Amino acid sequence: MPVNYFPAEFEVLRNYDKCIQCRACERQCSNKVHWFDADFGKMLSHDEKCVDCQRCVSICPTGALKIKPNENAFRKSANYTQPLMTEAYRQAGTGSVLLSSMGTPKDYPVYWDKILLNASQVTNPPIDPLREPMETRVFLGKRPTQMKFKKNGELDLSLEPSLALNVPIMFSAMSYGSISKNAHESLARAAEELGTYYNTGEGGLHKDFYRYGANTIVQVASGRFGVHKDYLNAGAAIEIKMGQGAKPGIGGHLPGEKIKEDVAHTRMIPRGTDAISPAPHHDIYSIEDLRQLIFSVKEATEYKKPVIVKIAAVHNVAAIASGVARSGADIIAIDGFRGGTGAAPTRIRDNVGIPIELALAAVDGRLRHEGIRNEVSIVAAGSIRCSSDAVKAIALGADAVYIATPALLAMGCHLCRSCHTGKCNWGIATQEPELVKRLNPDIAYHRLVNLVTAWNHEIQEIMGGMGINSIEALRGNRLMLRGIGLTEKELQILGILHAGE
Amino acid sequence: MKINAENLSFRELNEKIRSSKSRKIEIENMLGQRYTGSGCTGKDIHISGIPGNALGAYLTECDITVYGNAQDAVGDAMNDGTITIHGNVGDAAGYGMRDGKILVKGSAGYRAGIHMKEYMEKKPLMVIGGKTGDFLAEYQAGGRIIVLGIGFEEQCPVGDFCATGMHGGVMYIRSEHEPDHPEQVLCEDAAAADIKAIKPDVELFAKKFDYDANELLNAHFFKLTPNTNSPYRRLYVNN
Numbered sequence: 001m002p003v004n005y006f007p008a009e010f011e012v013l014r015n016y017d018k019c020i021q022c023r024a025c026e027r028q029c030s031n032k033v034h035w036f037d038a039d040f041g042k043m044l045s046h047d048e049k050c051v052d053c054q055r056c057v058s059i060c061p062t063g064a065l066k067i068k069p070n071e072n073a074f075r076k077s078a079n080y081t082q083p084l085m086t087e088a089y090r091q092a093g094t095g096s097v098l099l100s101s102m103g104t105p106k107d108y109p110v111y112w113d114k115i116l117l118n119a120s121q122v123t124n125p126p127i128d129p130l131r132e133p134m135e136t137r138v139f140l141g142k143r144p145t146q147m148k149f150k151k152n153g154e155l156d157l158s159l160e161p162s163l164a165l166n167v168p169i170m171f172s173a174m175s176y177g178s179i180s181k182n183a184h185e186s187l188a189r190a191a192e193e194l195g196t197y198y199n200t201g202e203g204g205l206h207k208d209f210y211r212y213g214a215n216t217i218v219q220v221a222s223g224r225f226g227v228h229k230d231y232l233n234a235g236a237a238i239e240i241k242m243g244q245g246a247k248p249g250i251g252g253h254l255p256g257e258k259i260k261e262d263v264a265h266t267r268m269i270p271r272g273t274d275a276i277s278p279a280p281h282h283d284i285y286s287i288e289d290l291r292q293l294i295f296s297v298k299e300a301t302e303y304k305k306p307v308i309v310k311i312a313a314v315h316n317v318a319a320i321a322s323g324v325a326r327s328g329a330d331i332i333a334i335d336g337f338r339g340g341t342g343a344a345p346t347r348i349r350d351n352v353g354i355p356i357e358l359a360l361a362a363v364d365g366r367l368r369h370e371g372i373r374n375e376v377s378i379v380a381a382g383s384i385r386c387s388s389d390a391v392k393a394i395a396l397g398a399d400a401v402y403i404a405t406p407a408l409l410a411m412g413c414h415l416c417r418s419c420h421t422g423k424c425n426w427g428i429a430t431q432e433p434e435l436v437k438r439l440n441p442d443i444a445y446h447r448l449v450n451l452v453t454a455w456n457h458e459i460q461e462i463m464g465g466m467g468i469n470s471i472e473a474l475r476g477n478r479l480m481l482r483g484i485g486l487t488e489k490e491l492q493i494l495g496i497l498h499a500g501e
Numbered sequence: 502m503k504i505n506a507e508n509l510s511f512r513e514l515n516e517k518i519r520s521s522k523s524r525k526i527e528i529e530n531m532l533g534q535r536y537t538g539s540g541c542t543g544k545d546i547h548i549s550g551i552p553g554n555a556l557g558a559y560l561t562e563c564d565i566t567v568y569g570n571a572q573d574a575v576g577d578a579m580n581d582g583t584i585t586i587h588g589n590v591g592d593a594a595g596y597g598m599r600d601g602k603i604l605v606k607g608s609a610g611y612r613a614g615i616h617m618k619e620y621m622e623k624k625p626l627m628v629i630g631g632k633t634g635d636f637l638a639e640y641q642a643g644g645r646i647i648v649l650g651i652g653f654e655e656q657c658p659v660g661d662f663c664a665t666g667m668h669g670g671v672m673y674i675r676s677e678h679e680p681d682h683p684e685q686v687l688c689e690d691a692a693a694a695d696i697k698a699i700k701p702d703v704e705l706f707a708k709k710f711d712y713d714a715n716e717l718l719n720a721h722f723f724k725l726t727p728n729t730n731s732p733y734r735r736l737y738v739n740n
C-alpha cells in the first residue's frame with residue numbers, strides 16, 4: 001500500500017560473477033529473503049525481509065553476498081529520523097505496540113567508556129599473574145557481621161548459604177522459550193566447566209538439565225512458570241525477578257506460537273497459549289511482601305539456598321536496593337537499562353531505566369552509608385560487554401557480574417535484534433527445530449568456556465597491573481577508577497575522581 | 502502428632518512439621534505463623550487458630566485444613582493437595598496455583614486465583630463459598646474457579662475487574678447479577694452440561710462444609726471463558 005511505504009532497512013548485494021546458484025542462502029534464511037527466479041535464471045532477494053543477521057553472508061561458499069544499509073532514504077532530519085517515520089507507518093498500519101529485542105541501540109552515554117583504570121608504577125609494583133597467585137574466586141551471599149556463639153559457649157562457625165564462583169562472571173537469566181534448548185544446554189555445560197552459574201530465566205527448568213543443578217540459578221518471576229518444589233530445590237540459588245533492565249515496570253509475554261510442546265512442558269502450561277508474566281508480582285506491593293516471598297522459598301528449600309532478588313535499575317534504585325537488602329535477600333542483582341531482552345516494547349526498552357554504572361555506584365554507596373553492605377552481595381548486569389567493563393563494575397562495588405549478550409555472541413549471535421520474531425537464523429532465539437539444530441551445543445559450550453576463560457585472564461592481568469591480587473581487594477576500590485570527560489555531577493554519583501586528579 | 506504453636510516462630514514450627522514422622526499433624530494455638538507447610542509433602546495438617554501469610558505455598562501432595570480464617574497468599578504456586586478453610590481467606594489466594602484444590606467456606610479478599618494455570622492432567626480448583634474482592638482471576642490461564650455467593654444473593658458476589666487478562670481456564674459464578682468483566686472474556690449463562698461438569702466440585706464443597714449440593718446447584722450460574730487463548734496476539738507489531 002503506497003501510503004504505508006517505507007524503504008527496506010537493508011539491501012542485499014549479490015555479486016552475480018561469483019554466485020554459483022547453489023541456493024544455500026535460500027535454504028538457510030528463515031526470513032525467506034533469497035529465492036531463485038527460474039524465468040530470469042538467477043538468485044533474487046526480498047530486501048525488505050532482511051534483518052542483517054549475516055547468516056547467508058557467512059555460509060555463501062563463494063563470498064558473493066554483502067548486506068548493506070539501504071541508501072534509499074527519506075529526506076534527512078535530525079528530529080524526525082527515518083526510524084521514527086517508519087515506526088509511525090507501522091503503527092498506523094496496525095494499531096499495535098512496537099516490539100523489539102536485544103539492548104537499546106540508541107546513542108546513550110556508556111559510562112564504562114568514560115572510566116579509566118589505574119596501574120601501578122615504581123611503588124607498589126604490579127603483580128605478574130603468570131607467576132603469582134591471583135584470586136578470582138568469589139562468594140556471593142550474606143557475610144557474617146559479628147561473632148556468634150553456641151549455647152555451650154563454642155564459636156558458631158555456621159555460615160549463611162552462599163554461591164561460590166571460580167570467576168566473577170555468571171550467565172544472566174535467559175528463559176527456555178526465549179532461547180533454544182541447545183542454547184540452554186550450552187550455557188549449563190559451560191557454567192559447570194567454568195565453576196560458575198547460569199540462570200534458567202522464568203521459563204522453568206527442562207528435565208534434561210536438572211543434572212546441572214549445582215551450577216543453576218532457578219528463577220521465580222510473576223508468572224510462576226514451571227515453579228514447584230523440585231524446581232526450587234534443583235538449583236544452587238533462587239532468583240526472584242522483580243524487574244529487568246530492558247523493560248522495567250512491565251512483565252513478559254511469550255506469544256502462543258513459541259509455546260511448542262517442550263517449552264509448554266517445561267513451563268507447565270498448555271501448548272500454544274500465551275505465557276504472560278504480569279508486570280508486578282500480584283502478591284508483592286511492599287518490601288514486607290517481598291520478604292514474604294523470599295521466606296516462603298527459603299522455607300520450601302529449608303534455608304539451604306541463597307536468594308537473589310533481581311531489580312531493574314530505575315531512578316530510585318538505591319532506596320529500593322536498601323529495602324531489598326533488609327528484606328532477607330542474600331544477593332541483589334541490578335540490571336541496567338542497556339541490557340538485552342528477548343522481546344520488549346520498543347519505547348520502554350529505549351526510554352525507561354538508568355545506566356548500570358550509575359545505578360551500581362549509587363546502590364553500593366547507599367548500602368555502605370547505611371552500614372548494610374555486608375548484608376548482601378551485589379551482582380551487576382545490563383551491558384557488561386567485556387572484561388574491562390567487569391573490572392570497572394567490581395571496582396564500582398559489584399561482587400560479580402552477569403553477562404548475557406556476550407554469551408549469545410559466543411554462541412553465534414550477530415545482534416540482528418530480531419529475537420522477538422522467533423526466527424533466529426543462528427539457532428539461539430528460536431524454537432523451530434530446523435533452526436535450533438544449527439546451534440551445536442558441543443561447539444557452543446566450548447566457545448562459552450573460551451570466552452569466560454579469556455575474560456578471566458584479562459581480569460587477572462588488569463588486576464595484576466593495579467597491584468591487586470584478589471577480586472575481594474578490587475571490590476568497591478574506586479580509587480582504581482578515574483573519569484574522562486565527565487561532569488562534576490557524574491563524577492559525584494560514580495564516586496570517582498577525574499583523570500589527572 | 503500434636504503441636505502447640507504457642508510461642509513458636511514460623512521457622513521452629515515448620516521444622517517440627519518437617520521432622521515429624523506422622524502424616525497427621527494437629528497444630529493448636531496457631532497465631533499468625535507464616536509459611537506453614539511451604540513446599541510440604543505427604544502430610545495431613547489440621548490447624549486451630551489463624552495461620553499467617555503464605556500458608557501452603559508450593560504445596561505438593563499434602564492436605565491442610567484450617568478451622569478458622571486464613572490470611573494472605575494461601576496456596577501460592579501450589580502444585581497439588583487440598584487446602585480447606587472453614588472461614589475466610591485474605592488476598593491473593595491461590596496465586597499461580599497449578600494443581601490441587603482450595604476450598605473456602607467463607608469469602609476471599611482481593612486478587613483471588615490470579616494467574617491460576619493448568620497443564621495436561623493438572624487442573625487446579627478453587628471454590629469460594631461467599632464472595633470475593635476485586636481482580637478475581639486476573640490473568641487466569643487455566644483451572645476452575647467457582648464462586649458460590651452463599652449469603653450474597655442480592656448482589657454480584659465478585660468485585661470489580663473480574664477476569665482481566667483471562668486467557669485460559671473457566672470460572673463459574675452462582676448469581677443472578679452479571680459480573681464486571683472485560684471484552685475478551687465471554688460471560689454466558691451456564692448450561693445444564695456446565696452444571697453437570699461442576700457437580701463433583703460443588704459436592705466436594707458441600708460435603709466439607711455441610712451444605713446440600715443439589716440446593717446450591719439449583720441456581721443460576723454465569724460461566725466465564727476467554728474468547729481466545731492468545732488475547733494479546735494483536736497487541737504487538739514487530740519493529
Ligand code: SF4
Nearest residue numbers: 019020022023025060
Ligand atoms: S549462497 Fe552465495 S553462491 Fe549460493 S546461491 Fe546464495 S549467493 Fe549464490
Ligand code: SF4
Nearest residue numbers: 413414416417419424
Ligand atoms: S539471538 Fe539470534 S535473533 Fe537474537 S539478535 Fe542474536 S542472531 Fe539475532
